[in-house]
Amino acid sequence: MFSALKSDLLGRIQNSVALLTLVRGAHKKAGGSKTYMQDSPGKRLGPKKHEGEKVSVGQIIMRQRGTKWYPGSNVGIGKDHTLFAMEPGYVRYYLDPFHPKRKFIGIALGKDERLPYEHFDATHRRLGRTVLENPVAAKREEEYMSRKESLALPEILKEKGIRDQRRAAKIALLAKRLPEFIPELDDESVSLAAERLGAIDGFLRGGKSLEDARFYATYNYNYDLKLRLDATKEVTPEISEELKKKYAELVNIVDSRVMFDAKFNLCKNLTDEEREQKKQENVAALKELIPDANIPVDKKVKIQAWGLIEDTCFSLSERLHLKRRFLKPVLPESAELLGDEKTKNTVAISRMNYDTRRVETVYRLKKGFLGQRVN
Amino acid sequence: MSSVSKGIWSNFARRSQSLALRNRNLQKALLSPTLPHGPVSLKKRSSKDKYQSPIGMDEIYPLAYQYLESQSEKTYKKIEEIEKQLEEVADSTTKSQLKDRKTQLEVDAEVNNPEIIYNSLFGTNSIDRTQPVYRHYLEKQWKDYGRMLIMQRLETLAVIPDTLATLDPQVDVRLKFPGNNIERWIEPGDILSSNATCRPPSLEVIEFKESKNDLYTVLIVDPDTPDVENDSFSTTLHWGLKNVALSNEDGVIDAKKLVGNPEYEFVSYLPPTPEKNTGNHRIAVWVFRQAEGKKVDEGAVERGSFDIRKFAEENELTAVGAHLWRSVWDRNTENVRKMYGLGRGRIFSRDRN
Missing domain, CATH: 1.20.58.1180 (Methane Monooxygenase Hydroxylase; Chain G, domain 1)
Incomplete structure (x- = not known):
């Protein structure tokens, strides 16, 4: 029975083999295993420098695939994850508690130093530079400019030259105008006072108050004098004391006589009380001059009002407020300020009337506008 | 109405x-x-x-x-x-x-x-600032921006731990150089020219807790001074102020206050004058609150090789705020050195060896 079964099975297999041979195609499939012919030479990975070994800058410490080891202190990593030394020192293989899953390779700067360094310690750094003792080399190095600097320098020097010129011109102008306010000053004092006023002007333009500007002008002078006495020993203590005293006297005179107004023009000094009083007087005068700002005034009054508003007692914002209060750029459109037709005294204004849905032309008298500033 | x-x-x-x-x-x-x-x-x-x-x-x-x-x-x-x-x-x-x-x-x-x-x-x-509610709002604003900014700058520029170990900021510190024409608050980490920093700065310390007469110490240090002998860096003390009384109303330390109270200054101001090829120097401003009722009584302090950690520990100082700017050698540095009688600066090699 078994042999009969066997012969039957064999016969079936033979039949199926015969069938398979029938469907063979024109091309023969390349045979072989999936991993056949896939070997490559070894890449010589692994440590190139070991624990405690001395290295210099750029030496390779580890070749690896991926970051099996991470770069620690003073070690860099290449694009193929090669670790290399960035400082000369001693190789350390270590673990860092801040990154418990990583292994590190670092360079300790000293032979006996351990890594990682204490977390709150100042970083261990190497200067790595020498002082150039050769005067020629030192000079050459000092004068060396990067391309960026050498390109920018001419422009910077040009601008500085212009600034210096402007400053000198400003001080010369101040020195010229100062005798108008303080005639009794001698030439030396005038030039010193002009320097001081120039400094104050700069501080004011930078946003300091007049009081602060005066304080810092004095402070800087005394500070420089102290440096000349203590640091550079250019002046003796007696001369320094004398200069200081002289300057203090000059400050007293200059500050009590001149100041700068809101537009940085030199003018007569006003004490706080004088200033307040002058402000009140001017506002009272303006009220008298222009009782109702909505009624047009003639040119003469306008000029007078401008004069009162631009008095030295007012700051820039106060001037602006007063101008808005007394000299309105456009007066309200009252019946007296409307004209009937186009004349040389009227201005034609086209305006949409939303009720009639038509553009209307309104003729307004020119005196209803403040107009351009004249005086 | x-x-x-x-x-x-x-x-x-x-x-x-x-x-x-x-x-x-x-x-x-x-x-x-x-x-x-x-x-x-x-x-x-x-x-x-x-x-x-x-x-x-x-x-x-x-x-x-x-x-x-x-x-x-x-x-x-x-x-x-x-x-x-x-x-x-x-x-x-x-x-x-x-x-x-x-x-x-x-x-x-x-x-x-x-x-x-x-x-x-x-x-x-x-x-x-004497009103708690205003201090509350100021603190909120500071925590939203100023505190994060100063911590970020201190950490990325490694001022901590190169000067002090760390900082828990409690006050807002603002800094400017009023000796110059233009007055502006310096952003922490700005690189300033040697001309801008040639005269002492003024500081504003904004306390958010109630403060009536606390005493403060201010130290300005440069941890990047080259130390050629050890082929490393050392810290220089550029300015030292002690026992400065500040309060909520008045938190300003400026020339006006120092002229009135010369005893505040125990180390005079030395402007940063980095030597060529020594890179950007970090100039760290540290504000310490002194222990209550304790005055700092420091005798002669050496500028060079200054150990700020030891100084703070010895005088029981708590760092409450910081600021920093950076200085680098420029074409005006020699003028500033001359002004302060420092002699010509050394020139370092351009390349590291």
Whole structure:
């Protein structure tokens, strides 16, 4: 029975083999295993420098695939994850508690130093530079400019030259105008006072108050004098004391006589009380001059009002407020300020009337506008 | 025009005048139940005429204001109770606890007041820092930006741990150089020219806790001074101030204060004058609060190889704030060195070896 079964099975297999041979195609499939012919030479990975070994800058410490080891202190990593030394020192293989899953390779700067360094310690750094003792080399190095600097320098020097010129011109102008306010000053004092006023002007333009500007002008002078006495020993203590005293006297005179107004023009000094009083007087005068700002005034009054508003007692914002209060750029459109037709005294204004849905032309008298500033 | 405020927020008998809005027009607008001509920020007549409040706003606003005001009134009652308790209590720990509670309640009572909110948002320069509520808002603003910024700069530039180990900032420190024409607050980490830093800076220390007469120490150090002998770097002390009395009202340390109190300065100002090829020097400004009632009495302090950690430990100083700028050799550095009689600076090799 078994042999009969066997012969039957064999016969079936033979039949199926015969069938398979029938469907063979024109091309023969390349045979072989999936991993056949896939070997490559070894890449010589692994440590190139070991624990405690001395290295210099750029030496390779580890070749690896991926970051099996991470770069620690003073070690860099290449694009193929090669670790290399960035400082000369001693190789350390270590673990860092801040990154418990990583292994590190670092360079300790000293032979006996351990890594990682204490977390709150100042970083261990190497200067790595020498002082150039050769005067020629030192000079050459000092004068060396990067391309960026050498390109920018001419422009910077040009601008500085212009600034210096402007400053000198400003001080010369101040020195010229100062005798108008303080005639009794001698030439030396005038030039010193002009320097001081120039400094104050700069501080004011930078946003300091007049009081602060005066304080810092004095402070800087005394500070420089102290440096000349203590640091550079250019002046003796007696001369320094004398200069200081002289300057203090000059400050007293200059500050009590001149100041700068809101537009940085030199003018007569006003004490706080004088200033307040002058402000009140001017506002009272303006009220008298222009009782109702909505009624047009003639040119003469306008000029007078401008004069009162631009008095030295007012700051820039106060001037602006007063101008808005007394000299309105456009007066309200009252019946007296409307004209009937186009004349040389009227201005034609086209305006949409939303009720009639038509553009209307309104003729307004020119005196209803403040107009351009004249005086 | 009528005011929505009918209670404590318009009563300045026991509340400070600084809790009100100074601008009358703004105050009127903020306290009026409706805005017939729109917000005061509208300048043009046509915009004012066209303005319409959002639907329901005119009904809701007074209601909300009065609710918040009544809550504030209740808080003020609690404050009164605490004040009574404070008079009776003698124990110092309970007393300080009660004081803390009182400060917290003082903040709670005013924190929703529209006038306070306006002042804290738009009037931060002229704010009254003696009021706990304003300090609360200032602290919030500082924590949102200033504190994060200074910590980021200190960490990325490794000022911590190169000078002190770490910092838990408690005060806002602002710095400028008023000896120059242009006055501006320096952003932490800015690279400044040798000309800009050639005269001493002025500082503002903004405390957020109540501070009446705390003493402060200020140290300016440069941890990047080259130390050729050891082929490393050392720290130089550039400026030292001690026992500087500051308070909530006046937190400024400037030339005016120092001229009046020359005893504050124990090491005179030395401007940073980095030598060529030594890179950017980090100039760290450290503000320390001194232990209560303890004065720093430091004799002669060496500028060079200054150990800031040892100094802070010896004098029981707590670092509460910091600032920093960076300096680098430039074409003017030699002039500054000459001005201070320092002699010519060394020139270092351009390449590291």
